[in-house]
Amino acid sequence: MALTIYGIPTSRALRILWLANELGLDFKYVPVDFSGGSRQPEFMKLNPNGHVPVIDDDGLILWESLACNLYLIKKHGGPLLPKNLADEGRALQWSFWVMTEVEKAALSLLRKLVYPADIADAEVAAARGKLVPAFSVLNGALMGKDCLLGTEFTIADLNVAAVLAWLKIVKYDFSAIPNVEAWLTRCLARPAYVAAKATK
Ligand SMILES: N[C@@H](CCC(=O)N[C@@H](CS)C(=O)NCC(=O)O)C(=O)O
Known part of the structure; x- marks a missing residue:
């Protein structure tokens, strides 16, 4: 193996x-x-x-x-491999972006749900405040596009959606960022993701 x-x-x-x-x-x-x-x-x-x-x-x-x-x-x-060097650069960009601009704040919201006593309300407010501008960037990037690099689902989508999946768990309100909401719903409906969640 x-x-x-x-x-x-x-x-x-x-x-x-x-x-x-x-x-x-x-x-x-x-x-x-x-x-x-x-x-x-x-x-x-x-x-x-x-x-x-x-x-x-x-x-x-x-x-x-x-x-x-x-x-x-x-x-x-x-098919998930970026097709050229420019797209590889974009995939790296989105992967680093989600780690640095989104992940910590998203984790605060998730931890508030799971361990409510451990996370102060001020941390939750700060996390929400950080996510708004970041998601405005993502929503703009998805304007008129099915996927981050264009029409095909790639590693860029997978890496970003895997972090945003935590926000589905906390029922984050995506209504102000409809491109993100529709894209994330499509990503998380993929059979490979559904099967991964059920790994035993
Ligand atoms: N940046 C790391 C973070 C890894 C991380 O913090 N993993 C968590 C679980 S998702 C963990 O192992 N926590 C237990 C611990 O740190 O003791 C990555 O993306 O792999």
């Missing part, structure tokens, strides 16, 4: 499981949770940061979920 994915579908491993399904990869799934499992000494030999996900691809150990996805798409190619 060439590829092993460590993590669980309720963690950021979901993004990698989603891509592996899109690519039709044969992989081994090792469920490591984030409430202790990722801090076990054996696992920390794979990722000294103590986080999931991790992949082991024929002996190459990688962590950082979106880096794993950018590696896997480049290795395996297929």
Whole structure:
């Protein structure tokens, strides 16, 4: 078995499981949770940061979920691979964008839902304040387009949608950004995503 994915579908491993399904990869799934499992000494030999996900691809150990996805798409190619260098640049841009402009704020809203006592209302307000301008950028980028790089669903869409999926869980109000809402609904209806969520 060439590829092993460590993590669980309720963690950021979901993004990698989603891509592996899109690519039709044969992989081994090792469920490591984030409430202790990722801090076990054996696992920390794979990722000294103590986080999931991790992949082991024929002996190459990688962590950082979106880096794993950018590696896997480049290795395996297929319809989700950007078609030229400019589009590859755009895919990198959107992947870094979602990590830096969206992920932390989205996680605050998700954590407020799951651990309400741990997250102050001020943090939630700050998170919402950060998301509004970021989503205005995304909504503009999706104006008149089915997908971030044009008409085809690519790794750019997968990496961004995988982060925004958390906001579906918290029932974030997307009504002011209809392009984002429609695009996200399409992305999350993909069979590979639905199957990834059910990984056992
Ligand atoms: N930037 C990293 C973040 C990894 C991360 O924080 N993973 C969480 C689960 S989604 C985790 O392992 N938390 C448990 C811990 O840090 O002990 C990535 O995208 O892979």
